[in-house]
Amino acid sequence: xxxxxxxLARAHQDNLTKPRGALxxxxxxxxxxxxxxxxxxxxxxxxxxxxIFAADHGVHAQGVSPWPQEVTTQMVANFLAGGAVAxxxxxxxxxxxxxxxIGVAADLPAAPGLVVRKVARGTADLSLGPAMTxxxxxxxxxxxxxxxxxLIAAGAACLITGDMGIANTTASAALICAFTxxxxxxxxxxxxxxxxxxxxxxxxxxxxGLQVNGITGTTGGGADPDGTERGxxxxxxxxxxxxxxxxxxxxxxxxxGFILGAAAARVPVILDGVIAGxxxxxxxxxxxxAVEYCVAGHRSAEPGHALALDHLGLRALVDLELRLxxxxxxxxxxxxxxAAVRVMHEVATFDSAGVTDKNTQTAAG
Amino acid sequence: xxxxxxxLARAHQDNLTKPRGALxxxxxxxxxxxxxxxxxxxxxxxxxxxxIFAADHGVHAQGVSPWPQEVTTQMVANFLAGGAVAxxxxxxxxxxxxxxxIGVAADLPAAPGLVVRKVARGTADLSLGPAMTxxxxxxxxxxxxxxxxxLIAAGAACLITGDMGIANTTASAALICAFTxxxxxxxxxxxxxxxxxxxxxxxxxxxxGLQVNGITGTTGGGADPDGTERGxxxxxxxxxxxxxxxxxxxxxxxxxGFILGAAAARVPVILDGVIAGxxxxxxxxxxxxAVEYCVAGHRSAEPGHALALDHLGLRALVDLELRLxxxxxxxxxxxxxxAAVRVMHEVATFDSAGVTDKNTQTAAG
Numbered sequence: 001x002x003x004x005x006x007x008l009a010r011a012h013q014d015n016l017t018k019p020r021g022a023l024x025x026x027x028x029x030x031x032x033x034x035x036x037x038x039x040x041x042x043x044x045x046x047x048x049x050x051x052i053f054a055a056d057h058g059v060h061a062q063g064v065s066p067w068p069q070e071v072t073t074q075m076v077a078n079f080l081a082g083g084a085v086a087x088x089x090x091x092x093x094x095x096x097x098x099x100x101x102i103g104v105a106a107d108l109p110a111a112p113g114l115v116v117r118k119v120a121r122g123t124a125d126l127s128l129g130p131a132m133t134x135x136x137x138x139x140x141x142x143x144x145x146x147x148x149x150x151l152i153a154a155g156a157a158c159l160i161t162g163d164m165g166i167a168n169t170t171a172s173a174a175l176i177c178a179f180t181x182x183x184x185x186x187x188x189x190x191x192x193x194x195x196x197x198x199x200x201x202x203x204x205x206x207x208x209g210l211q212v213n214g215i216t217g218t219t220g221g222g223a224d225p226d227g228t229e230r231g232x233x234x235x236x237x238x239x240x241x242x243x244x245x246x247x248x249x250x251x252x253x254x255x256x257g258f259i260l261g262a263a264a265a266r267v268p269v270i271l272d273g274v275i276a277g278x279x280x281x282x283x284x285x286x287x288x289x290a291v292e293y294c295v296a297g298h299r300s301a302e303p304g305h306a307l308a309l310d311h312l313g314l315r316a317l318v319d320l321e322l323r324l325x326x327x328x329x330x331x332x333x334x335x336x337x338x339a340a341v342r343v344m345h346e347v348a349t350f351d352s353a354g355v356t357d358k359n360t361q362t363a364a365g
Numbered sequence: 366x367x368x369x370x371x372x373l374a375r376a377h378q379d380n381l382t383k384p385r386g387a388l389x390x391x392x393x394x395x396x397x398x399x400x401x402x403x404x405x406x407x408x409x410x411x412x413x414x415x416x417i418f419a420a421d422h423g424v425h426a427q428g429v430s431p432w433p434q435e436v437t438t439q440m441v442a443n444f445l446a447g448g449a450v451a452x453x454x455x456x457x458x459x460x461x462x463x464x465x466x467i468g469v470a471a472d473l474p475a476a477p478g479l480v481v482r483k484v485a486r487g488t489a490d491l492s493l494g495p496a497m498t499x500x501x502x503x504x505x506x507x508x509x510x511x512x513x514x515x516l517i518a519a520g521a522a523c524l525i526t527g528d529m530g531i532a533n534t535t536a537s538a539a540l541i542c543a544f545t546x547x548x549x550x551x552x553x554x555x556x557x558x559x560x561x562x563x564x565x566x567x568x569x570x571x572x573x574g575l576q577v578n579g580i581t582g583t584t585g586g587g588a589d590p591d592g593t594e595r596g597x598x599x600x601x602x603x604x605x606x607x608x609x610x611x612x613x614x615x616x617x618x619x620x621x622g623f624i625l626g627a628a629a630a631r632v633p634v635i636l637d638g639v640i641a642g643x644x645x646x647x648x649x650x651x652x653x654x655a656v657e658y659c660v661a662g663h664r665s666a667e668p669g670h671a672l673a674l675d676h677l678g679l680r681a682l683v684d685l686e687l688r689l690x691x692x693x694x695x696x697x698x699x700x701x702x703x704a705a706v707r708v709m710h711e712v713a714t715f716d717s718a719g720v721t722d723k724n725t726q727t728a729a730g
Contacts, residue, residue, distance in 0.1 A: 017443055018450050019557035023693075024666065024686030066723040074720040078382055083713030085383050091711065092704040192384035193723070301389065319684060320701070321389030328388075335700040336685070339457040346456065348448030355439040358431040358558070 001035030001292040005042075009034035012041070015349040020359065025315060026340040029295060033341055036268050036293045041344035045158035045268055048095040048334050049151040050327045051258060052079055052086060052162030053144070055103030055250035056122030058131060059209070060167040064202045066194055067166045069122075073106045075164050079326075080111045086162055086326035093334045095160055100147055102140055103165075103250030117143040119250050126174060126209040126247045137245035137253045144257025145264070152265045159262045159269040160297070160334060161276040162327025163251045167191075169302060172278040174206045174247035176304040178215045179240075179281035180311045189274070189302035192323060206247075213246035240285035248282065255279035260286065263293040270337060272330040273300030273322070277308035284312060295337055298322055298329025366400030366657040370407075374399035377406070380714040385724065390680060391705040394660060398706055401633050401658045406709035410523035410633055413460040413699050414516040415692045416623060417444055417451060417527030418509070420468030420615035421487030423496060424574070425532040429567045431559055432531045434487075438471045440529050444691075445476045451527055451691035458699045460525055465512055467505055468530075468615030482508040484615050491539060491574040495611045502610035502618045509622025510629070517630045524627045524634040525662070525699060526641040527692025528616045534667060537643040539571045539612035541669040543580045544605075544646035545676045554639070554667035557688060571612075578611035605650035613647065620644035625651065628658040635702060637695040638665030638687070642673035649677060660702055663687060663694025 009031040014020050021027060033042035054076050060069050078084045079099045090097045100115045101108050105122040108114060119139045123131035132140070148159055165171075169191035176187045184206040190199055210216075244253055256279045262269035263283075271280055271294055284291045291312050299305060299316035301323040309316060317333040350357040374396040379385050386392060398407035419441050425434050443449045444464045455462045465480045466473050470487040473479060484504045488496035497505070513524055530536075534556035541552045549571040555564055575581075609618055621644045627634035628648075636645055636659055649656045656677050664670060664681035666688040674681060682698040715722040 016450070017440070017448060018689050022557060022687065022689040023450065024688065026685055026687070068721050068723075071721050071723075074718070075382070078713055078718045078720060081713070081718065083382060083711075083718050085381070085388065085708055085712050088707045088711040089704050092707050093700060192387060317685065318701075320391055320682065322387065322391070323389065324383050324387040332701055332704060335457060336683075336697055339454050339697060342453045342457050343450055346448070346453040347450050348443055348446070353439070353443045353446065353448050355443055356433050356436050358433075358436075 002038035005038050005040045006031050006035040008040035009344065012344060016343065016347045017350055017353050017355045023343065025317065026336065029337055029340040030344050032295065033268055037266055042341055043157055044341055045337055047156055048158040048160055049098065049156035050086065050090055050095045050160040050162050050331060051098045051100055051147050051151065052164055052327055053100045053102045053251035053254040054164040056105040057165055057167040057171055057249050058123045058125035059127055059170050059205060061125055062127055062205045064170045064198065064205055065167045065191060066198065067192065069105060069166050072104055072164055072166045073108065076101065076104060076108060080113050084326060085324060085328050086331065089328050089331035093331055095331060095334060098151065100254065102143055102254040115147065119143065123249055126171060127205045127212065129212060130246045131171065131248060132245040132250065132253065134241065134245050137241060140250045140253035141257035144254035145261040148258045148261025149265065152267050157267060159258065159267060160327055160330045161255055161258060161269060161272045163255060163272065163275040163325050165249055165251050168249050168251060168275050170202055170206060171247060171249040171252060172274045173304045174209050175252060175278035175281060176308050177206065177210055178243040178247055179285055180307055182307050187304035187307055189304060209247050215243055215246060237286050240282060244282040251275065252279045252282065256283040259283040259290055259294060263290040268293055268295055270295045270297040270330040270333055272297055272327045273325060274302040274305035275325055277305050280312055281308055297333035300329065367403035370403050370405045371396050371400040373405035374709065377709060381708065381712045382715055382718050382720045388708065390682065391701065394702055394705040395709050397660065398633050402631055407706055408522055409706055410702055412521060413523040413525055414463060414521035415451065415455055415460045415525040415527050415696060416463045416465055416512050416516065417529055417692055418465045418467045418616035418619040419529040421470040422530055422532040422536055422614050423488045423490035424492055424535050424570060426490055427492055427570045429535045429563065429570055430532045430556060431563065432557065434470060434531050437469055437529055437531045438473065441466065441469060441473060445478050449691060450689060450693050451696065454693050454696035458696050460696060460699060463516065465619065467508055467619040480512065484508065488614055491536060491612045492570045492577065494577060496536065496613060497610040497615065497618065499606065499610050502606060505615045505618035506622035509619035510626040513623045513626025514630065517632050522632060524623065524632060525692055525695045526620055526623060526634065526637045528620065528637065528640040528690050530614055530616050533614050533616060533640050535567055535571060536612060536614040536617060537639045538669045539574050540617060540643035540646060541673050542571065542575055543608040543612055544650055545672055547672050552669035552672055554669060574612050580608055580611060602651050605647060609647040616640065617644045617647065621648040624648040624655055624659060628652065628655040633658055633660055635660045635662040635695040635698055637662055637692045638690060639667040639670035640690055642670050645677055646673055662698035665694065
């Protein structure tokens with residue numbers, strides 16, 4: 001991040017006609033975006049583009065979700081018809097919607113708004129071995145990078161992560177364990193709604209998946225405790241890629257690429273919930289500076305999400321007990337991000353407005 | 366509230382293509398607005414109108430704020446010039462801005478967007494006696510009711526509360542004590558930024574104001590513990606008005622009227638922070654059903670605000686440590702409210718979209 005742009009952003013905030021710090025968390029968002037863009041004020045994050053990466057999961061066969069796998073396909077059709085909550089929220093906040101088939105098990109009929117980049121017909125079962133081959137994970141990462149680049153080339157100034165994949169909270173919890181070292185018992189939640197017995201099974205499956213894939217301890221991601229950025233250690237990056245492939249989903253890999261693509265273009269990316277958070281762990285293990293371009297849109301009800309955000313050093317903007325995915329939480333955060341940046345462009349300073357600053361007690365103007 | 370509309374809204378939410386309850390707090394917002402409007406789905410809360418009620422406070426003379434009183438006047442000019450944070454946020458979310466001089470100490474030059482309904486040149490000092498006469502409080506209430514009615518007549522489908530008044534967190538904390546029975550030591554905060562010594566003085570001033578005005582215990586407001594609505598006991602209402610006049614500000618009285626005006630028209634009103642919350646306590650003591658039309662926009666950093674919201678049974682949508690006022694927190698909540706309602710209009714049902722419902726396990730469509 002551009003430290004000078006961040007310093008200028010903080011100084012500018014302090015001159016605006018409001019008590020210092022009175023915009024709370026939004027002031028830090030504006031500073032973060034100034035650092036990301038290398039400009040103060042940062043450019044307005046408009047227009048915004050939501051990309052929903054859809055894929056299926058071999059681990060679904062272990063009974064970790066009450067929803068049948070075909071719901072992934074059905075919901076893709078629902079997104080394309082404009083009938084899902086993500087569509088309604090995108091319409092509300094003025095974001096475009098792109099749906100990417102990165103690994104849905106079924107064939108999907110061509111449709112406007114559907115981008116078919118299928119890497120595989122779902123992952124293998126992570127509890128029996130690697131969910132993806134290395135080549136598949138890299139292919140999905142590259143799709144994510146490409147989609148980010150295409151949306152930005154088409155004018156997007158803010159990317160928003162979305163996902164669809166029945167059973168993907170299982171892969172997310174496994175990734176969170178793999179990248180933070182947390183135990184599955186604390187990182188695993190009820191997803192879109194499982195009972196106690198299924199939750200216990202889900203935890204056991206994730207534990208087995210980590211063992212089968214030889215995942216112990218943590219690797220990379222985030223900043224060191226003293227705040228300095230870690231260099232992209234090739235060994236760390238190789239192990240990060242191995243872990244992503246071992247227990248991740250195709251949409252997780254694509255989302256990690258999407259985040260990297262946003263960071264490469266210095267465009268902010270608003271993360272949705274636990275799926276995006278776990279993908280961000282992988283992205284930041286591959287390239288630690290990527291976190292500087294991430295804004296945590298919302299805090300999911302999934303327990304693993306808070307662990308992921310803590311590890312990344314991010315604070316969520318919206319906390320409304322959503323547990324839907326699709327990008328819904330990030331879409332709700334988008335106008336808040338827009339408001340934070342707009343302040344930097346449009347609000348008067350004490351001097352320009354002739355308002356007395358308590359910190360100087362000199363009436364200006 | 367219309368119980369049948371609320372029941373229909375809950376049932377409709379459960380048929381939409383999302384896991385049940387997956388929209389968390391937003392589902393309850395949609396149900397609340399259905400009850401308020403007496404219709405399912407509730408009408409879109411668009412367009413929205415922010416009214417900023419500005420006034421000065423006699424208690425400012427006691428040194429409860431580091432800001433000079435003339436900042437109220439200066440900020441009104443800033444609102445009218447479009448240079449304040451409230452203007453930027455209103456532009457971001459698409460709300461109109463109306464500024465009402467309900468009691469600014471200085472004369473304000475006429476300007477487009479300024480509604481002059483000055484009841485007095487600021488209140489009297491609440492620590493020495495009643496801040497307002499009964500007649501002044503009623504006049505300010507009536508202005509608030511009238512402004513709500515005018516904005517609704519002009520097409521507003523959602524009202525948003527705003528306020529400006531140097532020292533008004535002192536009056537707010539006093540009102541919160543007067544209507545919830547809390548002690549000034551727990552209800553009083555640092556407002557837009559006071560040091561420890563000033564905070565102690567602020568608490569002592571509020572305590573003196575409650576004593577001088579003979580305010581002990583609580584009166585009215587909110588629902589009984591079992592959830593049944595309290596009737597509007599005339600004795601309660603008279604005492605509520607007396608307390609509002611004794612320790613409130615002119616903008617608090619006007620905001621209470623604004624809330625009552627919204628409720629009378631069955632239009633939702635999004636409350637900003639601690640000033641609106643304390644005004645809502647007065648409004649709901651006067652007319653308990655008014656709370657059914659209120660949505661708590663944000664949770665202020667002021668400790669008294671949480672006490673007020675608890676008393677009203679409301680949960681804030683945005684919690685970003687804002688401590689600015691002006692309506693800024695409520696403006697940020699407005700797109701969230703819009704999103705909650707839009708879901709009710711635009712999202713497909715399991716049947717219509719042909720998505721399998723895990724609760725019935727029958728693929729439809």
